[in-house]
Amino acid sequence: MATNTKIVKKANRYIVMNAIRKSASITIEGIIQETGLSRPTVLNILKKFLDEEIVIPSGFAPSDGGRQPMLYALNPHRYFAIGIDVDGPPINLVVADLNGEVVYSKTWNINFGDEGAFITQSIIAEIDTAIQALHIEYKKVLGIALGMPATVDMEANTTVRLSRLYKWNNYPISDNINQHTGIKVYLRNDTHLISIAEHRMISNVDDSLFIVHRSGIGMSAIINNQLYEGAMGNPGYIGHTTLFIEGRDCDCGQKGCFEVYCSKRAITKDYAEAAGMQKSYPEILELAAKGDSTAIAIFEKAGELFGVGISNFVKTFEIYTVILGDVICDEDHIFFKSIVQSARKHLENYTNKPLLILKGKLTGENFGLGGCHFILSKYFASPKLRLD
Numbered sequence: 357m358a359t360n361t362k363i364v365k366k367a368n369r370y371i372v373m374n375a376i377r378k379s380a381s382i383t384i385e386g387i388i389q390e391t392g393l394s395r396p397t398v399l400n401i402l403k404k405f406l407d408e409e410i411v412i413p414s415g416f417a418p419s420d421g422g423r424q425p426m427l428y429a430l431n432p433h434r435y436f437a438i439g440i441d442v443d444g445p446p447i448n449l450v451v452a453d454l455n456g457e458v459v460y461s462k463t464w465n466i467n468f469g470d471e472g473a474f475i476t477q478s479i480i481a482e483i484d485t486a487i488q489a490l491h492i493e494y495k496k497v498l499g500i501a502l503g504m505p506a507t508v509d510m511e512a513n514t515t516v517r518l519s520r521l522y523k524w525n526n527y528p529i530s531d532n533i534n535q536h537t538g539i540k541v542y543l544r545n546d547t548h549l550i551s552i553a554e555h556r557m558i559s560n561v562d563d564s565l566f567i568v569h570r571s572g573i574g575m576s577a578i579i580n581n582q583l584y585e586g587a588m589g590n591p592g593y594i595g596h597t598t599l600f601i602e603g604r605d606c607d608c609g610q611k612g613c614f615e616v617y618c619s620k621r622a623i624t625k626d627y628a629e630a631a632g633m634q635k636s637y638p639e640i641l642e643l644a645a646k647g648d649s650t651a652i653a654i655f656e657k658a659g660e661l662f663g664v665g666i667s668n669f670v671k672t673f674e675i676y677t678v679i680l681g682d683v684i685c686d687e688d689h690i691f692f693k694s695i696v697q698s699a700r701k702h703l704e705n706y707t708n709k710p711l712l713i714l715k716g717k718l719t720g721e722n723f724g725l726g727g728c729h730f731i732l733s734k735y736f737a738s739p740k741l742r743l744d
Contacts (some may be wrong), residue, residue: 359478359549366739368393371402373410377736381414381427402428402693409455430454435735436492438500438539439727440479441546443570444468444521447479450724451486451497456556456732460486461721468520472527479607480536493708496540501727502530503546505572510589513543519572519595520607536736542730547574547681552583552733554679557717561677565669566716567594568681569662573615594669597617599661611729618662626654641685655691663698667706670699676709681716682723 368391375390376382382390387398402543405411411429416424432453441448444466451460462482466475479502487494495509506515518525551566558564567575575592577584584591595615596608603612616622617659620637628634631650635643640694644651666678678699685691703711 363739368397369401369404370736370739371400373405373736375410375412376405376428377430379429381417383417383425383427384399385425388430398705408434429492429655430447431652432457435496436490437498437728437731437735438483438486439503439549439724439730440500441503441550441723441727442521443505443546443723446720447475447482447721448723449479449482449486450722450728451490452725452728452732454732454735456725456729457723458718458722458728460490460583461724463721464487464734466521469523470521472521472524473528475521475524476527476529476532483533485538485614486516492540494537497537498538499731500533500537500541501543501549502533502543503527503549503724503727504543505546505570505574506541507547507593508589510585513541515543516588516590517608542727544727544730545574545576545593546590547592548576548583548585549726549730550681550716550723551576551578551726552729553718553722554681554716555581558679558714560675561671563675564677564679565592565666565675566679566681567666567669568716569618569620569683571619573619575669575676576610577677579673582741594665599665599667614665618658618665623654625725626658627638627651638684641689641691645685652690655689656694659691659694660698662695663700664702666695667702670703670711676707676711678711678713679716680713681718682720683715687715709717 371391371393371507372387384398388395391392409431410689411428414427414429432455435454437452437540446463448478449462450458453459466478491674504515504518505520506518509516513530530543533541547568550568554566555564562581565575566580572596575594577592596610596613598612599614599617600612605611605614606616623640624637627640627650640651670676671719699713700711
């Protein structure tokens with residue numbers, strides 16, 4: 357009986373918290389109406405929230421003539437979440453408050469050949485800097501979500517294989533950060549974390565495929581507004597799916613991988629070989645926009661193959677909203693248009709449902725926001741109830 361009572365109290369606490377969180381501000385009567393809980397139950401839970409400073413008074417509601425009722429709101433600065441996105445060379449760190457609003461962000465660069473200890477220490481130093489800049493203590497941080505370009509083992513909280521940053525493989529990343537800060541660290545695939553934030557930015561869509569275009573390529577699936585994590589946390593590891601069995605060598609040890617034809621690294625390399633000069637990826641985008649025939653041809657080919665990949669993923673999941681993240685070009689650029697045209701072409705005679713391909717809204721400095729939302733979703737998660 358005691359266990360059942362504890363479970364019910366936990367569930368009621370979640371219900372009241374959710375009612376307050378959904379509203380910018382709400383009265384006690386509003387909480388009662390929203391939750392269906394009794395007045396004594398609501399008052400008891402609200403008192404605990406106020407004592408814990410999770411909820412604060414936020415003014416008064418209009419009155420019909422009597423005493424104005426007090427409004428209550430979530431205290432956004434009671435706790436914080438940290439999201440860290442590692443692409444390599446850039447690393448993006450974001451701190452968000454309980455409302456999921458960015459209160460601090462920082463981007464810095466590393467090198468592909470940097471040692472694991474050096475990279476980890478740079479992350480720890482930037483976490484320290486963020487904490488100091490915000491004038492908060494480590495105990496006010498709910499957790500750190502670290503997004504890595506890697507296959508991961510969620511249960512062990514480690515990377516299985518880390519792409520590109522080969523000297524960081526098998527380094528105890530999360531353990532080192534936890535030992536320094538005392539904050540729980542969740543290690544996940546980078547694309548999975550970014551997709552959580554991107555999905556929240558589109559309306560009236562329950563299912564989406566998010567594909568990130570970076571130095572590698574990754575994908576995640578959001579189904580019924582929940583991230584599909586699979587058995588170990590690696591579904592959507594599309595950068596190393598095979599396009600051509602006897603194709604180009606990939607640093608994963610296989611041949612013909614998707615990302616050796618379509619990633620930013622691949623496009624930069626292809627342009628250098630074709631044009632006889634080295635240009636950065638943004639410069640090649642600009643050259644194509646200005647009519648450079650070599651750049652246009654490379655983006656057309658990369659876009660065609662990218663679209664083939666998207667059509668395969670749509671057929672696999674039967675999800676028709678696709679978000680492309682970190683593409684950094686406009687939707688009228690030859691690269692984006694080639695992707696869309698190719699994907700739709702390879703879905704002909706498969707379905708009559710329209711394919712929607714959107715450009716992601718996050719920019720580099722805020723890629724860590726997905727990790728923040730991941731931490732907040734755990735804090736605000738509905739309790740798992742078991743009445744055995």
